[in-house]
Amino acid sequence: MDRIDRKIIQALQMDGKMTVADLSERVGLSPSPCARRVRHLERSAVIKGYVAVIDQTKVGLPISAFASIKLERQREEDLDRFAEAVAHWPEVVDCYLMTGQRDYLMRIVAHDLEAYERFLKQKLTRLDNVASIETSFALGQVKRSEILPLE
Incomplete structure (x- = not known):
């Protein structure tokens, strides 16, 4: 480039x-x-696609929950199985494999706290190998950007 x-x-x-x-x-x-x-x-996939940036509150998804997940085991097949499951959940808008005390950090959007609870009970806690989940809720968004600092 x-x-x-x-x-x-x-x-x-x-x-x-x-x-x-x-x-x-x-x-x-x-x-x-x-x-x-x-x-x-x-x-060459430098440009991966084009999207409209949507205000999540205006489309009825005001809740952003950040879930920190620890797995029981971190073998490659366990990590792959977790990533495969998460890839199919539309509520998860970001998910990162992490270093440190937790294995994954994900951002989940929801209509309300009950919707997040359903996601947690019906999807996340049903995955094999999940040892613990800690959730924090965003009170407000200070900055969000898709613009990379290229210079």
Whole structure:
């Protein structure tokens, strides 16, 4: 990746709906080479996709719960089985394999506390190998960004 690719990525992070004409003008490249570079960034999975950023409260999902999970065992097959299950749960919007005292940290969104309780009882606690779960609830969001600091 060169300086122009970084400029393209930075611009698309700010506005993924930007036209190729606007993008090419912003990065100082003519439209055809700019479009080729974008296609290359997409094919090489530097650009993984395009999404609309949604206000979770306005769509009825005001609860963000952060669950910290400890497994009984951390063998590769146990980690893979956990990751496979979590990948199918739409309530889990972020999940990270962690170092330290806990094995996973996930952010779960819910309509209300009862919905989170259902998720916990019907999904998370039913997984084999889960030793403990600690949940914290967000009181408010201070910052959220999908923009990576490329410079």
